[in-house]
Amino acid sequence: MTTSTALAHPNIAFIKYWGNRDNELRLPVNGSISMNLDGLFTKTTVTFNSSKQDSLSINNSEVKGKGLERVSYILDIVRKMANINEKAEVTSENNFPAGAGIASSAAAFAALALSASKAAGLNLSESELSKLARRGSGSASRSIPSGFVEWQMGKSEEDSFAFSIADVKHWNLVDCIAVVSSAHKKTGSTEGHAIAGTSPLQSARVADTTRRLDICRNAILKKDFETFANIIEHDSDMMHAVMMTSNPPLMYWQSATVEIFHQVREWRKNGLPVGYTVDAGANVHVLCLGEYAKEVEKRLRELNGVKDVLVAGVGGGAKII
Amino acid sequence: MTTSTALAHPNIAFIKYWGNRDNELRLPVNGSISMNLDGLFTKTTVTFNSSKQDSLSINNSEVKGKGLERVSYILDIVRKMANINEKAEVTSENNFPAGAGIASSAAAFAALALSASKAAGLNLSESELSKLARRGSGSASRSIPSGFVEWQMGKSEEDSFAFSIADVKHWNLVDCIAVVSSAHKKTGSTEGHAIAGTSPLQSARVADTTRRLDICRNAILKKDFETFANIIEHDSDMMHAVMMTSNPPLMYWQSATVEIFHQVREWRKNGLPVGYTVDAGANVHVLCLGEYAKEVEKRLRELNGVKDVLVAGVGGGAKII
Numbered sequence: 257m258t259t260s261t262a263l264a265h266p267n268i269a270f271i272k273y274w275g276n277r278d279n280e281l282r283l284p285v286n287g288s289i290s291m292n293l294d295g296l297f298t299k300t301t302v303t304f305n306s307s308k309q310d311s312l313s314i315n316n317s318e319v320k321g322k323g324l325e326r327v328s329y330i331l332d333i334v335r336k337m338a339n340i341n342e343k344a345e346v347t348s349e350n351n352f353p354a355g356a357g358i359a360s361s362a363a364a365f366a367a368l369a370l371s372a373s374k375a376a377g378l379n380l381s382e383s384e385l386s387k388l389a390r391r392g393s394g395s396a397s398r399s400i401p402s403g404f405v406e407w408q409m410g411k412s413e414e415d416s417f418a419f420s421i422a423d424v425k426h427w428n429l430v431d432c433i434a435v436v437s438s439a440h441k442k443t444g445s446t447e448g449h450a451i452a453g454t455s456p457l458q459s460a461r462v463a464d465t466t467r468r469l470d471i472c473r474n475a476i477l478k479k480d481f482e483t484f485a486n487i488i489e490h491d492s493d494m495m496h497a498v499m500m501t502s503n504p505p506l507m508y509w510q511s512a513t514v515e516i517f518h519q520v521r522e523w524r525k526n527g528l529p530v531g532y533t534v535d536a537g538a539n540v541h542v543l544c545l546g547e548y549a550k551e552v553e554k555r556l557r558e559l560n561g562v563k564d565v566l567v568a569g570v571g572g573g574a575k576i577i
Numbered sequence: 578m579t580t581s582t583a584l585a586h587p588n589i590a591f592i593k594y595w596g597n598r599d600n601e602l603r604l605p606v607n608g609s610i611s612m613n614l615d616g617l618f619t620k621t622t623v624t625f626n627s628s629k630q631d632s633l634s635i636n637n638s639e640v641k642g643k644g645l646e647r648v649s650y651i652l653d654i655v656r657k658m659a660n661i662n663e664k665a666e667v668t669s670e671n672n673f674p675a676g677a678g679i680a681s682s683a684a685a686f687a688a689l690a691l692s693a694s695k696a697a698g699l700n701l702s703e704s705e706l707s708k709l710a711r712r713g714s715g716s717a718s719r720s721i722p723s724g725f726v727e728w729q730m731g732k733s734e735e736d737s738f739a740f741s742i743a744d745v746k747h748w749n750l751v752d753c754i755a756v757v758s759s760a761h762k763k764t765g766s767t768e769g770h771a772i773a774g775t776s777p778l779q780s781a782r783v784a785d786t787t788r789r790l791d792i793c794r795n796a797i798l799k800k801d802f803e804t805f806a807n808i809i810e811h812d813s814d815m816m817h818a819v820m821m822t823s824n825p826p827l828m829y830w831q832s833a834t835v836e837i838f839h840q841v842r843e844w845r846k847n848g849l850p851v852g853y854t855v856d857a858g859a860n861v862h863v864l865c866l867g868e869y870a871k872e873v874e875k876r877l878r879e880l881n882g883v884k885d886v887l888v889a890g891v892g893g894g895a896k897i898i
Contacts, residue, residue: 457815463777511832
C-alpha cells in the first residue's frame with residue numbers, strides 16, 4: 257500500500273498538558289485527560305511516490321517552510337520504521353472554520369500518523385500510533401484513541417502514550433465552543449511549552465497534577481458533573497496562571513473570555529450543568545450535559561464578544577477511511 | 578489628652594500581601610512593597626469618654642456588628658497599652674467615593690491606630706504604630722510610613738512592621754485608578770487571606786517573593802520604570818493566579834479588567850510608560866510617570882467598562898491633624 261487516507265478529531269483537554277520535559281520528543285511534564293470532539297475533523301491523505309521531496313497541501317493551499325518541516329519530521333520517522341525512502345505527497349483538509357481557534361494540530365498529526373504509517377505499509381498498534389502522533393504535537397497523542405482519553409506522561413519515550421478511559425457512549429457530554437473575537441496575536445503552543453518552566457508557579461502546578469487527574473478521571477467514570485465542572489475550571493485556571501506568569505507573560509484571555517467565566521459559574525449556581533475550560537487561546541469551551549446543549553448555545557450567542565458557537569459531542573478515535 | 582484626629586492615605590501594593598501565617602496577629606507569609614496614594618484619605622477622630630460602650634460612625638452613618646468589633650479590637654489593644662478603661666467614640670470619614678473599590682481598610686486602620694494611641698496619651702514610634710495598624714488590617718501597616726514603603730514579614734510579631742524605602746519626592750509616580758463596573762459580589766480580603774493556602778500555587782508564590790521584592794525595590798530606588806512595570810504586573814498576576822486557583826476560587830477580574838491589561842501592555846510597547854496592578858477587586862491601578870498621567874487618564878476613560886478614573890500621586894504617612 258502506498259496511499260492511505262485517515263480522519264481524526266481535535267480534542268479538548270480537561271486536565272491540561274503544558275510544558276515538556278523533552279521538547280524534541282514532546283515528553284510532557286504531566287499527564288492529561290481529554291475528550292475527542294465529534295463532528296470536527298481533519299482528513300489527511302498520504303501517498304508515497306517518486307517525488308523529489310515531500311509536499312503538503314492544507315485546504316487546497318500548498319504549505320512550505322516550518323509547516324512542511326513538521327510534517328517531514330513525522331514522515332522521516334515513518335520511513336525509518338518502514339525502511340523506505342520514498343517522498344510523500346500529503347493533502348489535508350479540516351472541516352472546522354479557519355480562524356475559529358480550534359487547535360488543529362492535534363487532529364492534524366493524529367490523522368498524519370495514521371495515514372502515513374498505513375501508506376508506508378505499517379500496521380501500528382494504538383499506543384504506537386499515539387506515540388508517533390505525539391512527536392508532531394503532544395496533544396495529537398490524545399486524538400488517536402476513542403472517546404475520553406488519558407495521556408500518561410510515562411517514564412520514557414516508550415510509555416508516553418494515550419489510551420481510552422471511557423468510550424464515546426459512556427457519557428453524553430457536549431462541548432459548546434464560544435469563539436471570541438481576538439484582536440491580539442497569540443503565541444503558538446510549541447513556543448508556549450518551551451517557556452512554561454519560566455513561571456515560578458509551573459513546578460507547583462506539575463507537582464499537583466496527580467490529584468487533579470484522579471479527581472477528573474473519577475468524575476468522568478462516575479458521571480459526576482458538578483465535580484467534573486469544578487476540576488476542569490480549576491485545571492484550566494492553573495494552566496493559565498502559569499502562562500500569564502511566565503517570561504514573557506502569555507495572557508491568552510480576552511475580555512469576553514472572563515465574562516464567560518462569570519456567566520458559566522452563575523448559570524451553574526442556578527442549576528444549569530455547565531463548566532468552562534480554555535486552551536492556549538481566547539475561546540471558551542463550555543462543557544455541558546447533552547440535553548442542555550441547545551440552551552447553553554443560545555445563552556452563549558447572546559453574550560457580548562461571542563462571534564460564533566461550535567457544538568461538538570464526544571468523538572471517536574482516528575480511523576482509516 | 579483624650580481626643581485626637583489623624584489622617585492616613587490608602588496605599589497600592591506593588592508586591593502584594595496575600596495570606597497570613599497567623600490570621601489573628603495578621604503576620605503575613607511574605608513581605609510587600611507599596612506606595613501611599615496622595616489626595617485620597619481617611620480622617621478619624623477618637624475620643625475616650627464615659628460612654629458605656631465603643632461607638633463608630635463612618636461618613637456620618639453609625640456602624641455596629643463586625644465593623645465595630647474590628648475597631649474595638651484595636652481600641653482594646655490601645656487601652657491595654659495605655660492602662661486605661663474608658664470606652665471610645667470613633668468618627669471617621671473617607672474622601673474617596675464609596676463603591677469606588679479603593680480598599681479603605683488600610684487608610685482606616687492606619688488613621689485609627691494613630692488617633693486612638695494619641696488620644697490614649699501614648700506616643701508610639703512609627704514601627705509601633707505600623708504594628709498596631711497591622712492588627713486591624715495587614716496592609717494598614719504600610720499606610721503609616723511615608724512615600725514608598727516596605728512591610729517586612731518579620732520573624733515574629735515584634736518585627737513585622739513597615740518602613741519607608743523612599744520618600745514622597747523620590748519619584749514622581751502617579752496611580753490612575755480605572756474604576757470598573759462590577760456586577761458580581763466580591764469576597765473581602767480578610768476571608769480571602771484565610772483561604773490563600775488552599776491554592777496549590779500559593780507556596781510557590783511565597784517561596785519566590787524575595788526575588789520579586791528585590792527587583793521591585795531596586796527598580797523604585799533606581800527609578801527604572803520598565804523593570805518596575807514588568808515586576809508589578811508579574812506580581813499582581815501571581816497573586817491573582819493564587820486567588821483564582823484557591824478553594825473556593827476567587828476571580829476578581831471582570832471583562833474590562835482584562836481589556837485594560839491588554840491595552841496597558843500595548844501602550845507600553847508603543848512607548849507610553851505604564852504598568853498595571855490589581856488588588857482584591859476588579860479595578861485596575863495603572864501606574865505611570867507623572868508627566869503622562871493626563872494622557873493615561875484620557876485613554877482609560879475612553880475604554881469600554883471604565884466608569885471613572887481616580888488619579889493619585891505619591892502620598893505621605895499617617896499624621897495627626
